[in-house]
Amino acid sequence: MAWKGISDAVIRRLPIYLRVLEEVRGKETCISSHELGKRAGVRPALVRKDLAWFGEFGKQGVGYDVEFLQDELRKILNLDEPLHMALVGVGSLGHALARYNWRRFKEDPLFTIKLVALFDIRPELIGRDIDDVPIYSTDEIPRVVPENDIRLAIVTVPADVAQEITDVLVQAGVKAILNFAPVKLDVPKDVQVANADLSLELQRLAYYIGAQHP
Amino acid sequence: MAWKGISDAVIRRLPIYLRVLEEVRGKETCISSHELGKRAGVRPALVRKDLAWFGEFGKQGVGYDVEFLQDELRKILNLDEPLHMALVGVGSLGHALARYNWRRFKEDPLFTIKLVALFDIRPELIGRDIDDVPIYSTDEIPRVVPENDIRLAIVTVPADVAQEITDVLVQAGVKAILNFAPVKLDVPKDVQVANADLSLELQRLAYYIGAQHP
């Protein structure tokens, strides 16, 4: 689905709501913005405002139908159909994430993000697979990405080649990147990057240590 | 060091500035807010405002002394002295992060966050080590954490035990947690949590796929 001009702050909360709905599903058929907010760590007014951007999903005096809202949120987030993902850089972190994602996908039928290709530069890895996901040469990105309709990629390559790999991925049609390399990636405006920069997070956390910060 | 009431939005940018300074160091002795901002992806006015919270580090007409500013930022972030960290949950992700962090620490003398203990529940792992960092039983957290002055922890345990482990860590004196488990952790106000929730990030990215979002 496609909405325009909705703030990323809103979009970030939708997957959190989705997680709460998944927890609640089966136990309750209906949930109020108050309850949903409490479990998500968000004020009820903000829950209602967030949802109202996309439609009128609730009933006054009652709340939101859990399954209905879940379906709607999944449509909004493009999680109602399989989404093909690649991972570039099968080092120890890449390897771990490949296995992690695969397990997630196997266990949860609602997790539609499917890892379909791995890429690495090392010849000894190419042609092998991890949990049935094949490892290709990075040279093959321009062929394999379009062929498999891959739109999403995880980047776990060393910092010094991250930009280069990103350019190739974007050129091949990737629209969103989860970046673990400690670099700010330059991408066209129609490509989204989420940074999972562990060093930055750890350095930030360090600030809150040592003193009695409230 | 201890400052009060400074927004987390500001703190999050300091490690980014620090990274830029590290890149520039040796090449330039001085850097302007304009140049620092350009490399960090932040407007110059905001760079100056961020730094001004902590002191007057610049010189009019000149800019900021690179090494001096680096030192100051490192003091502010508590990165001027070693900081001991633990990792709980030596699964494939935990294992990868343990190796990653260790390498980072070895290679970069300025990276002072030191991984000193690993914890897991599986008997076959206990007593072994990863790159010389010993694996203890999770039962040992209450003893090992204070003994090693561990203030920071990475949590890579399954979701259903993450809260329980967190409670034990906090009880033992941990002040900041980098959480990879897909759960919202409840902690006292004086403990900071940074979430590295990959599922949430991937689901967010999914939103930006499929339509021509600007």
Added chain:
DNA sequence: TAGATTGTTAATCGATTAACAATC
């Protein structure tokens, strides 16, 4: 019906940006 809860508007809060006097 009476109580509860939505969707929405207006008020508040906080963060970013623009502008500029001070000064190196």
Added chain:
DNA sequence: TAGATTGTTAATCGATTAACAATC
């Protein structure tokens, strides 16, 4: 000195919260 750039104030922008009429 003249040009450049800081630290800081005021203006703007955007996001959150509070309040409430509508209505199930």
